[in-house]
Amino acid sequence: MSQTLIKDGSISTDNWVLLAADTLGDTQADKLAQHDGDDIIVPLNCWLEIREQLLARPGKTGVWLQSNETPLALAEDLSRLPLIALNFPAFSDGRAYSSARELRQNMGYTGELRAIGDVLRDQLFYMARCGFNAFALRDDQNADAALGALTDFRDAYQASVDRPEPLFRRRA
């Protein structure tokens, strides 16, 4: 089964190429040449090193963060990034939930925020509430079931990205 992308509440085709951390480095220029014209998602360190070169390419550029990397590193770049992806090295590593909220609520990021890595249907509802609007599901995940998981709950108590007013301000 190939990887499925859910974006903005529906199953979607993925036009982005995710470049792993070890595919870039000393030979960045060569690697990038292979993806000439593609829309690519590069690791944070790559972005920080050759930002201008990336932006000069014909394709679009997004950045992905490892779970221990802070989105503050992108504070100056948000308006130039149509996509930021946050990696879940394991679904039990919850750091990216905080990064997502940080990006959306504190930093005001409005582009695509994509969950990548160990992305499973049982975590999608919380991810969406923290501000992810795109989910690159792990290969074995059933896309329709995952879509359904986005509506596991009809309401929630807390303030969240998808619904900034907490329930106590809405309770009838």
Next chain:
Amino acid sequence: MYRYDNYDHQMLADRVAQFRDQTSRYLAGQLSDSEFLPLRLQNGLYVQRLAPMLRIAIPYGMLSSTQLRKLAHIADYYDKGYAHLTTRQNIQFNWPALAEVPDILAHLAEVEMHAIQTSGNCIRNTTTDQFAGVSADEVEDARAYCEIIRQWSTFHPEFAYLPRKFKIAVCGTRRDQAATQVHDIGLYIVRNDAGDIGFRVLVGGGLGRTPVIGSEICEFLPQQHLLSYLDAILRVYNREGRRDNKYKARIKILVKESGVDNFRDKVEAEWQAIKDGPMTLTQDEVERCRAFFHDPAYKDLPAQSDTLKQALSSDVMFAAWYQQNVAAHKKQGYAIVTICVKKTGFAPGDLDSAQMRFVADMADTYSFGEMRIAHTQNIVFADVEQDQLYQLWQNLKTQDLEADNLGLLNDMICCPGGDFCALANAKSIPIAESIQRRFSHEELRDIGSVSLNISGCMNACGHHHVGNIGILGVDKKGEEYYQVSLGGSADNNTALGKIVGPAFSQDEIPVVIEKIVAVYKKSREPQEAFLNTYNRIGMEPFKDALYGSKDKSRSAQGAAS
């Protein structure tokens, strides 16, 4: 107590449906063990030594008679007819079948109960003083704030996969009975000079492998900022707490490693970004939650009850129970009763279904149909008329619930231990019983107030670090041994006990406790409680009594282990 509205009911129904689906996918092989693990844990389900264990939340200990009857039903139909009160004011069943857990959760939902976040690396049941709202010396009833925190923490999307579990306690009474200082976050309700309510915030307390007393990071947090400040603390922890080592993953390690001032600065920075936003508590919401905890319809009663006075003078057994288990109430003519679930021969904190139904009936008759579970694994009837205490006691006797040992040596905190728990290194229930059997009723009264806490492993569910006497089960080359500590305390002056020396075998423990008690009795000044004597005379006399001239080889072996 808090009652659900349509929103609460709907979310709980959605949760039951979600877990039913997850369980069926697991049973069909579509979810791996490791993927199902956090999902079941966040619904209170452990896989134990002999069977799964299901831990059900009792939010800040508040329980109604209707809910307790439902628990009795579950005990009979899905378990083996009993349940165990826990140190997080929860209750757990030891024998449910995994496939039936969704049905149990559906039953619980009918009475506004659940097992949400009673386990796993998430925010657990918020706890408080079991005398909240009825204590004569209270700053403010903590329960409304506990409920506000319950709702904020329930299904919090950002904090479901924390580095490790996270426990919050709120204390609004002047005498802290909630072990507030050994929580990941401890909140003391305080008033400032203007009379406004706020919180003194402690962070980084905890027991487990590395016991730590919490450090103050905010002297006065105005109440409207409670949730944004909690969010800020949790976000710093979620981002920066260690994930490389399970034993260093609690927030206490992060606070220690980064230093409390540095940690405070980080929280402050995070908080400034979200402060005064939609999370700010409204006065309406505080009032709405407070209204659930308004006083019940108290009668106007005389300060002195003649019925009580007469019973006290005519029945010495009752008088003994009254003296030990009944506390002063804020309302004239009422009393707070603690039903001590520590009768010798019964596992501490265990209730069978007949007792549950009986306690529910008693609560209906004598205490407005409500009760509280204490973290010391006892049951509190918070609003009993003094006139009715004697009747209540006579009733309690018929179900083995009249133990008059509250706060005494055999009112111990005790985890389920190696008899049930897969994590345990050693058994704890038989240890508790062997100690209970060692001391007579008269001896216990003579010894007076002392806390004895027993954990079967260093996860410290039995709070052994903060017992005046603590016992910890350890594994020594495959054999069960018990390490004894002295001087712990979980009150306003929380202290961590110090280990006396090399561990003892199970058989030795009753004698060890007897020797410790003998040193105390010999050294105490009139009216001096165990802990005070210990603090005055120190560890040496106890050490001498326990190891004294005993063969040195043993001490050497212990020191090396």
